[in-house]
Amino acid sequence: MHPPPAPLSPTPSTSPSDNDDDNDVTLCTDCSPASTSTAAARTSPSSLDTLAQNENRYPEGLAWQFNVPKKVLRKSPEFKKFHSFLVFETEVGNVSRQEAVSMLPPLFLDVLPHHKVLDMCAAPGSKTAQLLEALHLADEPTTSSIPPGLLIANDSDYKRTHLLIHQSARLPSPALMVTNVDASIFPVLRLPAGQGSKMEPLLFDRILCDVPCSGDGTIRKNVGIWKYWNPMDGNGLHGLQLRILQRAMRMLHSDGRLVYSTCSLNPVENEAVIAEALRTIPGFELVDVSTSLPTLQRCPGMTAWVPTTDRNLMFHDTYEAYIASIPEAKRKEAKMGKSHWPPPAEEVKGLHLDRCMRIYPHLQDTGGFFVAVLQRKSAGKAASASPSSAVKRTADELPDVEESEAKKAKLEADVVASKDEPMDQDTPAETPTEATPAPEAAPKGDGNVKGKGKERQDGDSRFKENPYTYIPSDDVIVQSCVRQLSLKPTFPAANVLVRNPSGEPSRSLYLTNDLVHAVLDANDFKKMRLMTAGTKIFTKQDSGFGRANKNAAAAKEGEEKVEKEAVESQWRLLSEGLPVVLPYVEPASIIEAELASGALRTLVEGYYPLTSTFAEVFRVLVEVKSLGSHVVRFKTGTGDGASLTHDLVLPIWKSQHSVSLMIDKKAKSAMSLRVFGEDLTVAGREAAAKQKKPTASGVSAANTPAVASGASGAAIPAAASGASAVSTPAPVAVAGEAGA
Numbered sequence: 001m002h003p004p005p006a007p008l009s010p011t012p013s014t015s016p017s018d019n020d021d022d023n024d025v026t027l028c029t030d031c032s033p034a035s036t037s038t039a040a041a042r043t044s045p046s047s048l049d050t051l052a053q054n055e056n057r058y059p060e061g062l063a064w065q066f067n068v069p070k071k072v073l074r075k076s077p078e079f080k081k082f083h084s085f086l087v088f089e090t091e092v093g094n095v096s097r098q099e100a101v102s103m104l105p106p107l108f109l110d111v112l113p114h115h116k117v118l119d120m121c122a123a124p125g126s127k128t129a130q131l132l133e134a135l136h137l138a139d140e141p142t143t144s145s146i147p148p149g150l151l152i153a154n155d156s157d158y159k160r161t162h163l164l165i166h167q168s169a170r171l172p173s174p175a176l177m178v179t180n181v182d183a184s185i186f187p188v189l190r191l192p193a194g195q196g197s198k199m200e201p202l203l204f205d206r207i208l209c210d211v212p213c214s215g216d217g218t219i220r221k222n223v224g225i226w227k228y229w230n231p232m233d234g235n236g237l238h239g240l241q242l243r244i245l246q247r248a249m250r251m252l253h254s255d256g257r258l259v260y261s262t263c264s265l266n267p268v269e270n271e272a273v274i275a276e277a278l279r280t281i282p283g284f285e286l287v288d289v290s291t292s293l294p295t296l297q298r299c300p301g302m303t304a305w306v307p308t309t310d311r312n313l314m315f316h317d318t319y320e321a322y323i324a325s326i327p328e329a330k331r332k333e334a335k336m337g338k339s340h341w342p343p344p345a346e347e348v349k350g351l352h353l354d355r356c357m358r359i360y361p362h363l364q365d366t367g368g369f370f371v372a373v374l375q376r377k378s379a380g381k382a383a384s385a386s387p388s389s390a391v392k393r394t395a396d397e398l399p400d401v402e403e404s405e406a407k408k409a410k411l412e413a414d415v416v417a418s419k420d421e422p423m424d425q426d427t428p429a430e431t432p433t434e435a436t437p438a439p440e441a442a443p444k445g446d447g448n449v450k451g452k453g454k455e456r457q458d459g460d461s462r463f464k465e466n467p468y469t470y471i472p473s474d475d476v477i478v479q480s481c482v483r484q485l486s487l488k489p490t491f492p493a494a495n496v497l498v499r500n501p502s503g504e505p506s507r508s509l510y511l512t513n514d515l516v517h518a519v520l521d522a523n524d525f526k527k528m529r530l531m532t533a534g535t536k537i538f539t540k541q542d543s544g545f546g547r548a549n550k551n552a553a554a555a556k557e558g559e560e561k562v563e564k565e566a567v568e569s570q571w572r573l574l575s576e577g578l579p580v581v582l583p584y585v586e587p588a589s590i591i592e593a594e595l596a597s598g599a600l601r602t603l604v605e606g607y608y609p610l611t612s613t614f615a616e617v618f619r620v621l622v623e624v625k626s627l628g629s630h631v632v633r634f635k636t637g638t639g640d641g642a643s644l645t646h647d648l649v650l651p652i653w654k655s656q657h658s659v660s661l662m663i664d665k666k667a668k669s670a671m672s673l674r675v676f677g678e679d680l681t682v683a684g685r686e687a688a689a690k691q692k693k694p695t696a697s698g699v700s701a702a703n704t705p706a707v708a709s710g711a712s713g714a715a716i717p718a719a720a721s722g723a724s725a726v727s728t729p730a731p732v733a734v735a736g737e738a739g740a
């Protein structure tokens with residue numbers, strides 16, 4: 001159990017609207033394509049309120065609130081260092097910003113490492129990141145655990161799933177799968193039932209339905225909503241929200257827990273959805289969570305409401321009155337259904353809608369939010385309950401959704417569908433980096449080339465995704481990686497997969513856990529697009545490094561040795577894979593270094609520092625190593641102008657004459673700022689020099705260096721002082737302004 005956090009009194013913020021004014025329904029920023037790049041703090045006292053100071057606040061003290069307007073943060077010299085810190089850490093993924101109330105739903109889900117979790121509407125992935133952190137409860141500052149559970153993060157918007165992949169890249173996980181399908185028709189996945197070949201449906205222990213909504217709860221920060229909001233927004237979304245929730249309920253395990261949330265305060269998008277779902281799917285109840293997060297100020301859910309029925313703020317007390325107001329010939333086209341209104345009073349009582357939570361902006365100076373926690377009724381209660389209008393289908397039956405039903409659902413959601421599909425052209429697309437396991441290029445044709453006797457997933461040609469192929473644990477490449485890094489026999493080599501048409505290791509090796517392996521083996525993914533599974537751990541070193549090493553080896557050794565050394569030296573451990581692989585690396589094979597040796601500075605300052613330029617104490621350690629991929633650990637302490645609050649573990653590459661740090665440029669700069677207090681990298685020095693250069697007016701280009709010395713150690717959590725993609729990325733959430 002997490003320690004209960006206190007209210008996350010977040011910063012209200014302002015931002016340009018992300019809403020698409022061409023459509024009837026406006027969506028919240030979280031639901032809108034460019035949401036991750038907006039939002040600015042609006043208010044008041046300049047304070048860095050670290051929630052970390054109080055154990056009772058956010059779990060592990062990993063959330064901070066920063067109440068400073070974006071402009072102030074960017075322009076004030078006092079915030080320069082902090083701003084640099086935020087920019088770098090956000091870019092490398094150690095820090096993510098989100099509205100504080102948005103952080104509530106995952107807390108109410110109470111995820112544990114063994115849980116099977118489904119995040120139905122996950123993009124851009126802020127809550128997915130929180131769920132991942134919970135799944136990775138056993139992680140240490142420098143190593144990542146391999147949780148036995150599973151997180152499937154899904155979104156129906158293909159482009160937004162890339163944002164999701166990018167967000168979750170800060171916590172690379174062998175337990176993560178990202179899928180792309182309409183959540184209201186999420187297909188049944190299967191798993192082997194016990195030892196035999198019998199399959200059973202995969203039911204989830206935890207499901208988050210953070211559904212698309214009108215976003216009227218964010219009206220303080222998204223001022224554009226004032227302009228485009230209209231009363232029919234919520235009415236148009238109600239049907240889709242309901243279908244997503246109903247689908248989730250059918251996929252929930254009997255002991256499971258489900259959280260439904262929106263950033264809307266419209267009862268039609270909230271209590272009306274919950275009420276109808278409870279009425280139509282028997283055996284569920286709202287959980288009374290009034291004692292959880294006790295200091296969170298909230299109001300009970302509404303038990304009565306009257307929806308608006310058109311843009312001109314018409315109201316009808318009942319559905320019947322509404323229908324009666326429509327000319328008979330047009331009744332079939334009525335935009336609203338019975339479920340937009342509350343059920344009859346006597347039925348409402350039994351639903352306990354007051355157990356829903358409404359978080360109003362004035363309660364603790366936050367955005368508005370709605371959260372409801374659902375679970376199956378215990379056996380006794382379920383048997384005695386008989387919802388009058390219940391559809392005669394229980395959650396246990398878990399029917400798959402057929403294509404025709406899917407189409408029908410799509411038609412019903414006409415307004416909504418038209419909102420969710422388009423994506424602004426200028427929305428930042430995912431840039432594949434080391435830390436973003438982008439799938440390898442899709443094959444031409446259907447991509448269904450058979451792997452040679454290997455376990456494989458063919459996928460569906462409709463999706464043009466590369467297949468997921470587990471390679472045998474004795475594969476020559478896998479074994480060469482095992483040898484090169486001196487991995488222990490416990491390394492789960494059977495869970496290494498590749499993603500390319502041939503099913504052979506050609507560019508990248510990914511690692512999943514056993515459960516993801518079982519899910520991939522048991523399902524064909526014909527009804528949904530599987531975007532990623534597991535985390536990338538090794539990649540082929542195709543650059544001059546590999547070739548140079550091969551040539552060097554060829555020059556000095558016989559043919560056979562050349563082949564072996566060339567293979568081993570051509571694959572390298574990725575920085576994002578290091579935390580997962582590290583527990584399996586034989587400790588004796590790790591190069592143990594001290595900050596005082598000056599080696600870290602040398603590695604940071606140059607791209608390919610010559611081995612001869614390192615101080616002897618480090619040089620001798622490297623010289624005995626083979627060419628290729630290695631791991632170096634700098635121990636906690638101080639020295640050479642640097643400070644480490646915990647060990648820093650890094651992947652390096654040994655060439656014939658040089659040793660290089662294998663982390664990407666931004667991660668290197670971020671790490672340098674954290675450890676040395678300044679950006680010592682080539683790029684950082686160049687940027688600083690540029691800033692200092694006098695302009696025509698004789699004034700330096702900026703008041704302060706472009707990359708000011710890093711944020712003070714005090715502002716940086718201990719866990720973050722490892723390099724971003726190198727030690728376990730620090731799960732830091734910043735409510736309010738991230739300033740990126």
Ligand SMILES: C[S@@+](CC[C@H](N)C(=O)[O-])C[C@H]1O[C@@H](n2cnc3c(N)ncnc32)[C@H](O)[C@@H]1O
Pocket residue numbers: 028030031032102120121122123124125126127128154155156157160181182183184210211212213240420
């Ligand atoms: C409120 S946002 C989710 C925010 C996300 N949970 C987070 O914390 O970053 C709603 C998401 O639902 C997605 N969506 C809309 N319709 C959907 C559907 N039918 N199935 C799955 N996702 C859908 C949108 O693309 C959007 O990303």
